[in-house]
């Protein structure tokens with residue numbers, strides 16, 4: 001019982017950490033919309049790509065955070081199922097729908113991340129740490145445009161993933177407030193905040209993908 005509460009709190013904290021990452025990732029990607037031929041986007045991407053603190057401290061923490069969150073999600077789901085079967089079989093109501101939805105949307109996000117890493121992260125690692133190519137601070141915007149411009153399948157998969165990501169964030173954020181012990185009184189405002197945050201992330205990323213689909 002006690003260890004399951006700890007797991008839930010760790011799940012919530014890792015989720016909140018990933019949400020902060022998403023906000024900064026969105027903010028950086030939004031600069032690709034500036035009317036400056038990708039100048040700002042290239043500068044920031046180059047900084048992030050070659051700053052030792054980002055590369056060797058923040059990036060490993062982020063990757064660990066992603067894995068931790070997914071593995072813990074499955075562990076908690078497994079425990080919930082076991083508990084439901086043995087004790088609460090008659091109370092299978094809304095919460096079971098929400099958690100089922102979380103696992104499904106979580107799996108879609110995992111699949112999206114595999115595609116996303118294949119698209120951006122792996123080529124970058126290959127460029128820097130396998131082929132040891134010279135830094136090229138102008139390539140980021142060009143690569144981003146290539147991935148989306150006229151690419152219907154990729155843009156569609158990305159946007160569907162962003163909608164499910166929005167739903168996942170909304171449910172996750174609401175339940176994480178309960179796990180870290182925020183009072184019921186504030187709950188209504190926090191629910192609103194969860195909706196606004198999820199919408200910004202979902203809409204913001206979709207807008208970026210669709211913009212680069214049409215504009216070169």
Ligand code: HEM
Nearest residue numbers: 025029049059062109116120121124144165205206208209
């Ligand atoms: C249109 C939307 C998006 C664009 C254009 C985009 C773009 C990028 C780019 C260019 C990189 C490579 C960074 C590098 O050079 O290493 C990257 C990395 C990454 N992206 Fe995205 N991204 C988008 C949405 C997302 C979303 C929604 C998520 C999470 C669900 C995500 C998670 C990640 C992660 C975890 C990395 C690896 C971070 C790292 O390099 O340390 N991205 N993304």
